[in-house]
Amino acid sequence: MELLRLKDKVIVISGGTKGVGKAMAEVCGREGAKVVIGGRDEKAAKEALRNIRTFGADGIFVHTDLLNIEDCKKLFDKASETYGKIDGFFNYAGVTPVSPLDTCDEETFDWIMDVNFKACFFCCQQAIKYMRMNGGGSIVLTGSAHAWGGQKDRAAYACSKGVLRILMEHIAHQYAEEQIRCNYLTLGWTPTEGEVELRRSQGESEAELRKRAARSLPMGRMCERNDYSEAIIYMLSDASAMMTGSTFRVTAGEYI
Template structure:
């Protein structure tokens, strides 16, 4: 039985991946800030024996090692790590203050980096593992008001290709999934704060995306499940764009 570790997993596409993994019979270790929310997800699943939730604030890496340690204690191994958690502050280069910069780099880059430090070591010991990074079309240059976010996403791509190049001899593969404009809870909340309704947001996205609609939270899941599975055993160093053609 595979064990999948998710950095995040309580919301958005991460939650959909968690559900898909449970349907496959996998164990899942996930994390988040809200312990009550984690407990509710476990109770609602009816599969408490295959789920572990670790409360953590990703602005600090103090609990990162414990998250990994407790996952191994519960399930003995990590077959796949999905790096999903991230924040998207609205700030241009000229508007970003230090607090926003530090927060986005802590959550989007520093926390994954130090979790990978531990996960890659354990994957080396078992001589296998799959790492899936969630990226963004902002990685190429980013919208004008997403500067710090764009930098973290491009850095994660560098980290993914670094791992795929240097750790393939240990049976570890690493791939980068570019997720397009998606109707996650975070995106809807952000747009609502800007005075934009969900229907207005989706109309705007439909006009901008070549495939004619915003992504649902389920759209990226099949690609992630493929990268977790042994069917992708020779797939590493890849970048896959699930964007509805937003890039073209």
């Protein structure tokens, strides 16, 4: 009999309608979790929920605009109202626009920090609120190799991912006694919808992007969505009960 590693756990995913977030929502369902998808694309969420239900699991979609902190609160309130608890939170939502230090405007900077950091901060606040009622839980923050300095055209983005590392370490240190743990999953270069769209706007096709990335990445190819499945399942499951404050890299050898 197959072991369901997230059986009966309630997992909240911000940005669960796109890219790695959507893929991991389906993976969590496959592993027996009740999945709460936060995002704005209802059509994509319904597709993910259909797939989740084919595994015999359950899930709901909560329309969430991460620029609205009340929506961040609503995401967790609805999860708790529906399923009675929250065991895990995977913070995937983020934006990655071009943002070099010498030309980034205030509007772009504020957008990046509001989505990537401010929304995550208040989502974690809500996650902790509900996890402590249930004796603990696991928070996984989506990181990036850019957090260690980043490329020249991603200065604001790099800062947003760097501050998430500090938030992860703070949560891990301050809430361990409540059995609330937090880890930082460093994602590699992945051809998500957002990444492909950005490169197309710069005149590069997805095929050209993949070829360029393959030449620069030590392991010879970009990371695909499902390359992160086992890491995320591990960090959300009881198998990682004693793991907190860790930086977990799945980057095809990329260290910026």
